[in-house]
Amino acid sequence: MARAKIGTSKYEAKTLKASGSQKLKYYCQICSKQCRDSNGFKNLLQSKSHLGRISNLQSSGESNSIVSSYSHKFQTDFLNLLLLVNHGTKSINANRFYQEYIRQLTQTDESGENGEMDSEGFNLETGLIDSQEIQRLKNKEDEEYLRANNEINDRLIQKQIKREQELEIK
Template identity: 45%
Template sequence: MAKAEFGTAKYQSKKLRAAGLQKLKFYCQLCSKQCRDSNGFKNHLSSPSHIKKVSEIHESGDSSKLIETYSTKFQDEFIKLLRINHGTKFINANKFYQEYIRERDHIHMNSTRWRSLTSFIKYLGKNGIVKVQTNDESNEEEEGFNLEIKLIDRTQTLNAYQIKSGGNSLEDNDEMNDDKLLQRQIKRGQEMEKDKDAEKSKTLEQLVPTSAPVKLTLKKKKTATTKKLVNAFDENESE
């Protein structure tokens, strides 16, 4: 099929359609390419450029890391737009998601670790990022359409924490905790020094003689007694 010539009405029509929002299921997040229909998307998946990127990711083993990167970007962009457009007011989750996907180059949910909008909203509510409530008046039966979300105001949380902690800010409390920790370490060091000094003095007392007078006991040496020898012949001579 021949391409439309530049400047013609058909060319302008195709250009406008390409610039608009296409179906999300025909978008390749890995290649950042939007296809118009299923046939174009199928051709893209079998293209050498796409196959090369997929093989490189499999060989490097970074597939899980890539999904985590897309998930982080998706969450950051989602929360940023929610803060800008609605602040801390409740908004239907699906309605706001339609606002989010109007941006052509947004991170698509099918490239993240969340398989549905409901699972993503539950994750945000579980981690205290948004407040989630169910709209019982909604007649929508599809999952996720009756969820209302509101961004949690961190300033209110900080103010409540400051009131609870006696009017000190988080930085002041951190400094106080650091000072207390430092004081405990100094006190512990001083106690250890005292223990060392006590051990040293105890050792010196054992080694150095005391100033008390030393008593010496002298024992008299016993002299050996010599027996007088008597000559037996002297007696005979005197007779």
């Protein structure tokens, strides 16, 4: 079979497939595993590792709490994302917004593998702020840092002047 030529859509599809960055259709939260198709997901559900995780959760009595925590986390994150994107007053296609939420979730999970997650596990804001907004926030932080640094330097200089004046008086 011939290889796909670089730059063709077939080549791009193969590279996406190889990297694991394909459209999310099947995902097991318990195993934290993404599957490309229904057959792969069915095989995952029947695998020993998955069944072992399920039985461990059921025997420890954590299954209900895990389901409720996933539901609560989804509800709060979904609503927070809805408010962050300023859709609170506008109508939006729920399915499209849900897909946006899932895309943001998978992007933050992927960035979390590189150690870029926040203390809550993921940060939905990172993918929603455009580059101009990020630059504005960085500039604002830099200005605040410089202002604070200048204030500290001014205080130190004032203290040195005071000491020098006290030494001249003595």
